[in-house]
Amino acid sequence: MPIKNMAEYAANGEMPEVLFWVGCAGSFDQRAQRITRAFTQILDKVGVKFAILGKEEMCTGDPARRSGNEFLFQMMAYNNINTLNAYGIKKVVTICPHCFNIFKNEYPKLGGTYEVMHHTTFLQQLINDGKVVLKDGGAFKGKKITYHDSCYLGRGNGIYEAPREVLQAFDTELVEMKRCRSNGMCCGAGGAQMFKEEEAGTTRVNFNRAEQALETGATIIAANCPFCTTMLMDGVKNKEKEDSVQVLDIAEMVAMSI
Amino acid sequence: MQIAQQILFIALAIAAVYFFVKKVKEMRRNILLGRDEDISDNKNQRWKNMVLLALGQKKMFKKPIPALLHLVVYAGFIIINVEILEISIDGVTGAHRIFAPMLGGLYAFLIGFFEVLAALVLLGVVVFFIRRNILKVGRLNMAELNGWPRNDANIILIVEVVLMSLFLIMNTADLSLQQLGAEHYTKTDSFWISGNLTGMFSGMSVGTLIGIERTSWWLHIIGVFLFLNYLPYSKHLHILLAFPNAYYSKLVPQGEAKNMKEIQNEVLYMMEPDKAPPAPTGDAPAPPRFGAKDVMDLSWKNLLDAYSCTECGRCTDACPANMTGKKLSPRKIMMDTRDRMEEVGKNINANKEYVDDGKSLLHGYITTEELRACTTCQACVEACPVMIDPLDIIMQLRRNLIMEESSAPGEWNMMFGNIENNMAPWKFSPDDRDAWVNG
Numbered sequence: 047m048p049i050k051n052m053a054e055y056a057a058n059g060e061m062p063e064v065l066f067w068v069g070c071a072g073s074f075d076q077r078a079q080r081i082t083r084a085f086t087q088i089l090d091k092v093g094v095k096f097a098i099l100g101k102e103e104m105c106t107g108d109p110a111r112r113s114g115n116e117f118l119f120q121m122m123a124y125n126n127i128n129t130l131n132a133y134g135i136k137k138v139v140t141i142c143p144h145c146f147n148i149f150k151n152e153y154p155k156l157g158g159t160y161e162v163m164h165h166t167t168f169l170q171q172l173i174n175d176g177k178v179v180l181k182d183g184g185a186f187k188g189k190k191i192t193y194h195d196s197c198y199l200g201r202g203n204g205i206y207e208a209p210r211e212v213l214q215a216f217d218t219e220l221v222e223m224k225r226c227r228s229n230g231m232c233c234g235a236g237g238a239q240m241f242k243e244e245e246a247g248t249t250r251v252n253f254n255r256a257e258q259a260l261e262t263g264a265t266i267i268a269a270n271c272p273f274c275t276t277m278l279m280d281g282v283k284n285k286e287k288e289d290s291v292q293v294l295d296i297a298e299m300v301a302m303s304i
Numbered sequence: 305m306q307i308a309q310q311i312l313f314i315a316l317a318i319a320a321v322y323f324f325v326k327k328v329k330e331m332r333r334n335i336l337l338g339r340d341e342d343i344s345d346n347k348n349q350r351w352k353n354m355v356l357l358a359l360g361q362k363k364m365f366k367k368p369i370p371a372l373l374h375l376v377v378y379a380g381f382i383i384i385n386v387e388i389l390e391i392s393i394d395g396v397t398g399a400h401r402i403f404a405p406m407l408g409g410l411y412a413f414l415i416g417f418f419e420v421l422a423a424l425v426l427l428g429v430v431v432f433f434i435r436r437n438i439l440k441v442g443r444l445n446m447a448e449l450n451g452w453p454r455n456d457a458n459i460i461l462i463v464e465v466v467l468m469s470l471f472l473i474m475n476t477a478d479l480s481l482q483q484l485g486a487e488h489y490t491k492t493d494s495f496w497i498s499g500n501l502t503g504m505f506s507g508m509s510v511g512t513l514i515g516i517e518r519t520s521w522w523l524h525i526i527g528v529f530l531f532l533n534y535l536p537y538s539k540h541l542h543i544l545l546a547f548p549n550a551y552y553s554k555l556v557p558q559g560e561a562k563n564m565k566e567i568q569n570e571v572l573y574m575m576e577p578d579k580a581p582p583a584p585t586g587d588a589p590a591p592p593r594f595g596a597k598d599v600m601d602l603s604w605k606n607l608l609d610a611y612s613c614t615e616c617g618r619c620t621d622a623c624p625a626n627m628t629g630k631k632l633s634p635r636k637i638m639m640d641t642r643d644r645m646e647e648v649g650k651n652i653n654a655n656k657e658y659v660d661d662g663k664s665l666l667h668g669y670i671t672t673e674e675l676r677a678c679t680t681c682q683a684c685v686e687a688c689p690v691m692i693d694p695l696d697i698i699m700q701l702r703r704n705l706i707m708e709e710s711s712a713p714g715e716w717n718m719m720f721g722n723i724e725n726n727m728a729p730w731k732f733s734p735d736d737r738d739a740w741v742n743g
């Protein structure tokens with residue numbers, strides 16, 4: 047499947063329907079790359095004309111801003127917005143809720159206003175429009191699934207239902223954790239924690255959250271964020287359940303079922 | 305004798321209001337120590353928030369049992385205070401139950417209704433006391449509450465029990481006096497609750513009963529005056545400040561961090577020097593501090609938040625860092641902010657203006673370890689029934705740590721370096737950003 051970047055589109059004087067903002071995790075992290083590929087497979091299969099920025103994409107600056115380095119955030123924002131505006135980008139879809147939050151809430155104040163969608167909302171629309179049809183009720187027939195709300199999609203932006211609607215399209219049982227939706231618990235990666243050792247405590251946030259997910263008895267833990275996916279996988283491994291319980295991004299689940 | 309009582313009442317009322325207003329002005333001054341922040345938009349939405357969140361206590365209902373008890377205590381306490389109007393008029397004019405003859409049967413109904421509320425308040429407060437001190441509900445028994453905060457909570461509960469009991473005793477003695485036909489005690493219909501309690505005063509003389517009735521009346525109103533002046537020193541201040549705090553609360557999505565315009569401009573002028581304004585000549589004012597080191601660097605809304613906090617601990621209860629044993633507690637962030645603000649206020653009272661005391665909110669009250677434990681998950685913001693935003697304070701203190709003190713864990717410094725040089729937080733070559741395409 048050929049994936050074109052914006053420079054190639056622009057060279058042919060073409061515009062894609064949507065720019066797929068991959069994000070740093072989706073670009074470089076081996077686990078997250080599988081989410082990226084899964085999502086592009088779906089876009090390709092459905093025939094959505096999309097582009098990536100390729101080498102021109104840069105970190106949105108989220109971990110810099112959340113850790114307190116506003117200067118570095120503003121530099122990244124300046125460069126990204128310049129690139130996007132130069133191409134005349136109108137619509138962006140991303141697989142990372144942190145990038146999504148930055149695009150939706152923080153770049154507009156800096157001169158970067160785009161219609162932005164998180165990939166779970168994008169997938170929900172494709173399913174609702176009948177463009178994505180899950181074969182045979184999906185690849186997880188009869189399995190129990192639990193869904194982990196990421197902070198920046200859920201509490202941060204109030205998106206609780208779209209990912210659940212996608213999961214309901216599967217022929218499976220969706221069970222909620224005690225802490226879900228607006229009471230959902232963080233995976234431990236946000237606020238730039240992903241990039242440092244946790245402060246001293248009695249346990250790790252991701253261990254605690256993964257235990258909550260395992261308590262539901264689900265064999266699939268569905269996530270919407272590459273960082274949550276990594277954190278929860280580590281948490282599942284800590285309980286030595288990695289052979290019986292899978293942590294999957296919703297895009298991977300859909301890609302496995304079409 | 306009667307006139308002496310009237311003079312005493314007026315003197316007490318004036319003193320109570322005077323000292324309260326004085327303290328309110330002081331609190332206002334303290335709040336305005338904070339940075340200016342324009343929060344004048346969307347007035348309709350703000351009024352709506354105030355009605356739903358402060359008056360309607362909408363967010364409390366995430367925990368239905370305490371919410372219901374709290375609503376009863378709150379509604380009871382507020383509605384019963386209507387009775388203060390009559391007490392005040394009686395106190396000033398020397399009348400006794402001045403509304404009784406005017407309202408006729410309705411009067412006994414109203415007082416009866418207040419009595420039912422008083423009984424419900426008593427019940428609610430007793431349950432609260434049990435939850436806090438016997439059942440030891442987790443969030444109400446954390447170490448940060450040791451000392452004054454714990455005493456403060458119990459003082460509030462005890463004062464409410466005393467005030468409500470005095471109200472019921474006063475009415476019971478009054479009804480007993482009416483039954484004995486005592487002079488000055490206007491005949492009313494029986495009251496719903498105290499009407500059933502007169503048995504406990506049977507056989508007492510008119511003189512004794514007047515003693516009980518007057519003592520209760522005086523202790524009740526003195527209690528109310530004292531409680532009013534206790535509020536500014538207590539977590540109970542939330543009964544007033546929940547309203548403005550809900551009004552001024554954040555309306556944008558919780559995930560949105562505040563922009564720093566000054567740094568945005570700095571980057572712009574660096575990248576496009578032609579857009580920079582001419583360098584100021586002469587003595588330029590000192591640039592503002594980046595982020596917040598002390599309460600004066602926070603916004604006035606952060607400081608209003610601190611005064612509005614009733615230390616219920618819903619934020620800390622929901623905090624993933626706190627749940628996993630880290631030092632961070634969003635409630636402590638708010639309590640520290642208030643304590644430091646009060647300290648600065650006292651400093652100003654003593655010295656006419658703030659004289660540097662060598663202390664600050666950052667380090668003096670809140671440690672880097674607490675700040676570095678935050679995942680910015682906004683669970684604390686979501687949990688607060690009165691729309692306090694501890695995360696906004698945490699973010700500003702973090703900005704100060706990084707941009708003024710260059711204080712970051714080594715891994716974060718590496719992450720910053722990677723973002724700057726490789727455009728990603730990890731040490732990968734930017735040329736490999738699209739390598740996944742071929743993978």
